Amino acid sequence: MSARSRGGRLLAAGAGAVTARWVLRAIGGSRYAGPLRRTNFHGRQVTLAAGPALATGAALAAAAGSPSVPAASAALVAGLGSGAVGLYDDVVGARPEQKADKGFAGHLRALSEGRVSSGLVKIAGVGAAGLAAAALLAADPTVRRHPRRTGGALARGVDVLLGAGVVAGTANLINLLDLRPGRAAKAALLVGAPLATGPAGGLVAGPLGATAAVLPADLDERVMLGDSGANALGALLGVALAARTGPRGRAGILAALVALTAASERVSFTRVIQSTPVLRELDALGRLPTEP
Incomplete structure (x- = not known):
């Protein structure tokens, strides 16, 4: 990696940090702070x-550090889109009427009753953001092993669907881990x-x-x-993964x-982490030592 590339990624990381802190302070001092207390x-x-x-x-800094306009657009769509439906x-x-609609079965039950749960909106929104991001990456000639070089329309379509799955799947996995500080x-x-590292590394520096x-x-x-x-x-990690890989x-x-x-439907990630010494120590690193 050249010194110029390293410098650009450091700038993207700094921009991501500064922007995240500024937005956090701005929301904390606004009228929107109350509904976000938990x-x-x-x-x-x-x-x-x-x-x-x-x-x-993360989304703005990922776009700023992207190697191309399509990759920057993919980062904005995936990061801001997934963040918006998540919010x-x-x-x-x-809300009380939504609390029972948890899990995929809960979302389907709500739909059968003529209601659209907030979780189902999130699932659809993250999926749509992933699909749009993957389609934008497909238009990027800098993406590694682009299917246009090896296949036709069907191959490109399959690759877009695989990319969408990577973006949405990574978004869901990180969300599943958000159970402890x-x-x-x-x-x-x-x-x-x-x-x-590598050509798509600028996509990751800002989110990091x-x-x-x-x-x-x-x-x-x-x-x-x-x-x-x-x-x-x-979702942003998924964009970086999709940008680095072929079909x-x-x-x-x-x-x-x-x-x-x-596996998360049958096995508790928290239980696995607690029963594995290395994971348990890493999970507890930096956390408050005692409960109130």
Whole structure:
């Protein structure tokens, strides 16, 4: 990596951090702060303002660090789109009539009763954002092993669907990890750090900077990422993964994401982490030592 590339990615990371912190302060001092207050699993009062702050900072910085206009557009669509529908679910999903509509079965039950749950809106929105982002990447000649070089319209269509699955699947996986302070952010940093190298590394540098900026407050249990922050962060990582891989790589990543998502329906990630010493120590690193 050239010194110029390193400098550009450092600038993108700094821009992501500064933007996320600025948006977090702006929301905290606005009239929107009240509806975003929540009580976490420890009984502490936190704010979901970190979600839109992270989504905004990460998406804008990812676009600024992107190697091309289509990749920048894909980052904006995936990050801001997933963050917006995640915020909708964070706010509307907290209403009493929505609380019973949890899980995929709950969303289907609500639909059968003539209601559209906030969770179903989020699922559809993240899927649509992933599809749009993958289509934009398909128009980018800088994307690695573009199917236009090896196949026709059918191959391109399959590759777009695989890319959409990677973006939406990564968004969902990071959201599934957002059950304890700092867990989703740490996972994103661990996954994103290796992706910061190579031609598409600029897509990741900004989100990493924004994540690092909100992580201390997340660990201190002053904020939560919520669906807005976790979905946006995961979607942006998915864009970077899709930009680095061809059809086979995307298919492999998507298979792993589907397997992990299916496993989460039967096995508690928290239980697995607590029973694995290395994961348990990493999960607890930096977190408040005692419950109130």
